Amino acid sequence: MAPQSWQSLSASKRSSNLEKIPKEWRLPASKLDKVSADANFGVLEVPRSCGILTAEEITITEENDATDLLEKMAKGELKSVDVTRALCKRAAIAQQLVNCLTEIFFEEALERAKTVDEYFEREGKVMGPLHGLPISLKDSFNVKGQQATIGYVQYLHNDPATSNSTLVDIMLSLGAVPYVKTNLPQTMMTADSENNVFGRTLNPHKLSLTAGGSTGGEGALIAMRGSLMGIGTDIAGSVRIPALCDGIFGFKPCSGRIPFGGKVPPGRLGAPTSIFPTIGPEAHSIRDMELWLKSIIDTDPWVLDEGTLAVPWREVSPPNRPLRLGLLLEDPSRPLHPSIMRSMTTATEKLKEAGHAIVPLSNIPDLWAAAALAWKFFLLDPTKKPLSILAAADEPLVLSMTTLVFPELKGYAPSLEALFEMNIERRKIMKAFHDMMTKNELDAFVMPAYQATAVPHDQYGVPIYTVLPNLIDYPAASIPYLKANQEADMAYLRSDVKYEPPYVPEEVEDAPCGFQVVGRPMRDEELMETIKVIWSVLGV
Amino acid sequence: MAPQSWQSLSASKRSSNLEKIPKEWRLPASKLDKVSADANFGVLEVPRSCGILTAEEITITEENDATDLLEKMAKGELKSVDVTRALCKRAAIAQQLVNCLTEIFFEEALERAKTVDEYFEREGKVMGPLHGLPISLKDSFNVKGQQATIGYVQYLHNDPATSNSTLVDIMLSLGAVPYVKTNLPQTMMTADSENNVFGRTLNPHKLSLTAGGSTGGEGALIAMRGSLMGIGTDIAGSVRIPALCDGIFGFKPCSGRIPFGGKVPPGRLGAPTSIFPTIGPEAHSIRDMELWLKSIIDTDPWVLDEGTLAVPWREVSPPNRPLRLGLLLEDPSRPLHPSIMRSMTTATEKLKEAGHAIVPLSNIPDLWAAAALAWKFFLLDPTKKPLSILAAADEPLVLSMTTLVFPELKGYAPSLEALFEMNIERRKIMKAFHDMMTKNELDAFVMPAYQATAVPHDQYGVPIYTVLPNLIDYPAASIPYLKANQEADMAYLRSDVKYEPPYVPEEVEDAPCGFQVVGRPMRDEELMETIKVIWSVLGV
Structure with a gap:
């Protein structure tokens, strides 16, 4: 018998x-027939209008953040x-x-929710700070009984997981309810969540745009409030x-703070890299992200996972003074599209008006070169394992x-000799940012997350x-x-720069804008307070 | 003109x-003529008997630890x-x-002490928690105006340092008084503090024994209460x-806690290693080591040094319960000499008698293999820079x-490919120890620092x-x-093991014994409390 094709x-x-x-949760063909990766419309309001959710279910999912739901479940x-x-x-x-999904385990989740409810009934208290909360997970986490193919066709041959990722065990101990795993890009290293197993995740704001990656299934699912x-x-x-x-919202903590044990890696283990993957939340509110981070770290996860730094979550007070925020507006290699320029300019103006100091940063290391350096670390494996996994399934x-x-990385062949220079180069960049933070006494700095909004599929390019x-x-x-708003953005259009990918305002109209706020090393707690202050100025 | 010979x-x-x-601090020839690396006697009491120190100076140096002196200086x-x-x-x-010394700057130190005293006089308070305390430093620290040759003849051509190591700046800001730098081994990678610039440091307990290394100048100087x-x-x-x-006493904190910036490295920077050097104190009391660590970390050293982890010193309470201590007595490759066996056995018996739990550990990873793995990391540099520095001066x-x-490392040629396997191997060892600590709920584990006491010069071998x-x-x-006490140790002599280096009781009679106590990662604070409890049982 010939092997099955991919x-x-x-x-x-x-x-x-x-x-x-x-069956009763399936959308009618009428709602689906125009859905495609070319469709120039969004689908954010379909859940509310499609008639599948009850009024109460609409309220639960639309009028609460996770913290609200946890509070209500804790009160019964x-x-x-x-x-x-x-x-x-x-x-x-x-x-x-x-x-947006890879593994669907609604039945198991509803069983688990019943158990959690029974616990509450029986014990008169919550299982933990995540009591009863459904939490979605990127496909690379292991959940007992579910596959974790991470989009590799070859991994479809793997059995369902027989144990949980450490983090999943911790979340279960805190009362959480896993119910789905979510889509990601082939090899987990692009910003388009497409692979040959599950296909492509679309952006619910506009289907023709990328949902981003690699945690793009989450992004789309959360935007839909699923x-x-x-x-x-x-x-x-x-x-x-x-x-x-x-x-x-998304939050990337410092490496080592959240346990990484028991996940499915997209490539080879043991790389002598200086850049480590981290685990973080995507959510609709800052307080949800903080609640999750604090809850996980408060369990002393280093007792379960030898790779986790034994550094407790510190309770820090909100800064009772104006913030000092650096502003890293743009790297010349990737000029900001007008919509992002408007987002960042408006944000920093508002912050200034609110009394916070915005410190324009100069002499910033070349971000393109820094990104290329990072990619040299990502591509250290001489055996190119991800490609061999793809090849195995043809x-x-x-x-x-x-x-x-x-x-500049064409023909790059990693070498031990080059690694010494790469580490020194990285250290120079670290020192430049460290000195910049220290000299300017910054709480954090504001910088783009990307030069544009979500762009049409497969145009994202390198995330410098x-x-x-x-x-x-x-x-x-x-x-x-x-x-993105063509009319308002026009004021920020420049003719003397080359936008990459091209700026086509009608393609991205209404796409969400935003930016990054970057804190000091190991100061996840302070960064959380900083973005709360920023959001108190910008939020609506 | 021919270049000068080394x-x-x-x-x-x-x-x-x-x-x-x-001149007036020089010992008479009669005190020195028998001093040699072969001499079978100690010199610990010479400072007291030689007539150079006043009675008050003897009291200052012999009847106080650093904490005592700091308290007395703080009280005026x-x-x-x-x-x-x-x-x-x-x-x-x-x-x-x-x-034991490499750089001597008594005059500068006395000037500095005068400044510190004047500050106290003028301000009515101390400069900081190290106010007025002379602190000696391994030669690899930079102190403005002093050379830092680290024992390389080639580095004798280098100018005196024009800036301080970060840690030196911090200690100065806390009121410390640097006065000497101390000897270390060629390349800093052996346990005999000998190099071609300064020669060999001798053990003050017995001159024919090694003082240890690489911070051996410190060890000898502190034992002499210099x-x-x-x-x-x-x-x-x-x-x-x-x-x-x-x-x-000696304490090695976790890597990243004490700032490493601005030191003189013995080899090449940028090595893609998983093992990082740390900085720690040698002292006469546990409280001195704690005071130093806490004082440094309390200055937020990560603000000055981009390589320091921003993790504050945590105040932890003494454990108000019996300790749970693992016991890793011996690796079969390096059987414990009778004197060390007696030290560890007596210590653990006493701890048991005092009510603490001693948990013998089994299925420990092969420590010889673990040490060989560490050396593979130490030898990653394909250019073998330390050897080239030696060669430059012939x-x-x-x-x-x-x-x-x-x-097994004969002919070892480091490679990128091998690094992946080395990292995985290291991670396995980390997991084994992590699981062992967790499963047994240990506060710490007791293990040898070495299989023997100080041994005759150049016999130490590998420090597994x-x-x-x-x-x-x-x-x-x-x-x-x-x-070491031949009579008492005899009971611990075994005929079925091969002692390496050889056990020659008369050579090591009276040499100090001891052991290590190893705590949990990033739990420097808890380890300090643990060794205080241990010392409360063992100390005299």
């Missing part, structure tokens, strides 16, 4: 996925089973519209890029894999802005602010 | 060093200038007997080995360089016991306990 393997995975969506005003059903239904709707708390990983922007593209590269290219905080291991948050 | 360069450095010792009961003069004199005596607080570095045991050999290897050899905590980045302390 197409047939993937088709059968997708069809078994569809079967996990109950809401049951986890009702919250879980509402989010499962909404996730099912999202899946049909934007293809999740209020999603967990991703980030080594070059993978939490923050989807946050920008899908108009939500699956082709997706298009976005060919757009994330640094011309998000990879910087990974390279220097600073905590960073992605903050949504304003939306 | 012999002549070194001779002129040594002679200019001698000139820095005032002692002046820094008197403390400094006493320690300078005693360091001068030590230098003549055991050759310093009560000495700062060294440790990547394989360099603080803890001299502590054991010279009968004092200076020969010292003998101990040829004794620190892993036969001390390098383990560096490899896995656990904090570790070296605790002095008991002394």
Whole structure:
């Protein structure tokens, strides 16, 4: 018997996925027939209008953030089973519209929610600070009984996981309810969440735009409010890029603070890199992200995971003084599109008006060169394991894999000798940012998350802005602010720069804008307070 | 003109060093004529008996630890200038007997002490928690105006430092008084503090024994009470080995906690290693080491140094319950000499009697293999820079360089490919120790610092016991306990093991014994409390 083609393997995975969506949660053909990766419209309001959710389910999913829901469940005003059903239904709707899920386990989740509710009934208290909350997870996390293919056709041959990722065990111990895993790019290293197993995740704000990556399934699902708390990983922007593209918040903590044990890696283990992947939340509110981070770190996760830094979460007070924020507006290699320029300019003006100091930064290291350096670390494996996993299943590269290219790395052959120089180069960049933070006495600095909003599929290219905080291991948050608006953005159009990818205002009209706020190393707690202050000025 | 030979360069450095010792602090020939690296006697009591120190200077240096002196200076009961003069004199005596110093700057120190005293007089308060305290430093620290040759003949051509190491700046800001730098081994990678510039440091307990290394000048100086607080570095045991050999305390914190900026490296920067050097104190009391660590970390050193982890010193309470201590008694490759076996057995028996739990550990990873792995990381540089620095001055290897050899590393050629496997191997060892600590709910574990006491010069060999905590980045302390005593040790002599180096009881009679206590990662604070409890049982 000939081995199954990758197409047939993937088709059968997708069809078994569809079967996990109950018939009564399926959208009618009329709602779906125009849905495509070319469609120039958004689908954010479909869950509310499609008639599948009850009024109560609409209220649960639209009028609460995760913190609200947790408070109501802790008071007994809401049951986890009702919250879980509402989010499962909404996730099912999202899946049909934007293809954001990889593993669907609604039944197990509803069982788990029942157990959590029974605990509350029996013990008169919550299981923990995440009691009853459905939490969605990037596909690379292991959840017992579910596959974790991370979009590799070859990994469709793998059995379902027989143990949880450390973080999943911790979240379960705190009362959380896992219910779906979410889509990501082939090899996890592009900003378009497309792979040959699950296909492409679309941006719910406008289907023709990328949802971002690599935690792009989360970005799209959360934007649809099919999740209020999603967990991703980030080594070059993978939490923050989807946050920008899908108009939500994202937070990349410093490496080592959240346990990374028991995940499925996209490549080879043991790389002698200086850049480590981190785990962080995507959410609709800053307080949700803080609640999640604090809850995880308060469990002493280093007791379970030898790779986690034993550094407790520190309670820090809100700064009772004006902030001092650096402003890194743009790297010449990637000029800001007008909509992002308007977002950042408006934000910093408002912050100034509110009395905060905005300190324009100069003599910043070349961010393009810094990103190329990061990619040299990402490409250290002489065996190119990700490509060999693709080859094993005879699956082709997706298009976005060919757009994330640094011309200067053509023919790059990693070497031990070069690694010494790379480490020294990285250290110089770290020192430059360290000295800049110290000299200017900054709480944080504001910089782009990307030069543009979400762009049409497969145009994203290299994420020079998000990879910087990974390279220097600073905590960073992605903050949504304003939306692309051709009329308003026009004032920020420049004729003397080359926009890359091209700026086509009608393509991105209404796409979410935003930027990053980057804190000091190991000061995740302070950065959280800083972005709360910023949001108190900008938020609506 | 022919270039100067290395012999002549070194001779002129040594002679200019001698000139820095005032005539009236020089020992008479009668006290020195038997001093040699073969001499089978100790010199610990010479400072007291030689007539150079006044009665008050003897009291200052012998009846106080650093904390005592700091308290007295803070109360105005002692002046820094008197403390400094006493320690300078005693360091001068030590230098003549055991050759422990590299740079001598008594005059600058006395000037500095005067400034510190004037500050106290003028301001009515101390400059900081190290107010007025003379602190000795390993030669690899930069002190403005002093050379930092680290024992390389080639570096005798270097100008005096024009800036301080970050840590030196911090200590100065806290009121400390640097007065000497101390000897270390060629390349800083052996346990015998000998190099072709300064020669060999002898063990003040018995001159024919090694003083240990690489922070061996400190070990000898502190044992002589020519310093009560000495700062060294440790990547394989360099603080803890001299502590054991010279009968004092040593503490290796976790990497990244103490600022490493602005030091002179013995080899090439940028190595893609997973093992990082740390800085730690050698001292006569645990509270001195804690005071130093806490004082440094309390200054937020990460603001000055981009390589320091922004992790504050945590105040932790003494455990108000019996300790749970693992016991890793011995690796089969390096059986414990009878004196160390007696020290560890007696200590753990006493701890048990005091109600603490001693948990014998089994299934420990092979410590020899773990040490060989660490050395593979230490030898990553394809250019072998330390050897090229030696070659540049045409200076020969010292003998101990040829004794620190892993036969399995013969012909080792580091490669990028191998680095992946090395990192995975290291991670396995980390996981084994992590699981062992967690499963047994240990506060810490007790293990040898070395299989023997200080041994005759150039016999030390590979430090498999001390390098383990560096490899896995656990904090570790070296605790002095008991002394070699042929009569008492005989009960621990085994005929079925091969002692390496050979056990010759009469050679090591009276040499200090001791062991390590290894805490949990990033739990330097808890380890400090643990060793206080241990010392409350064992201390005299």
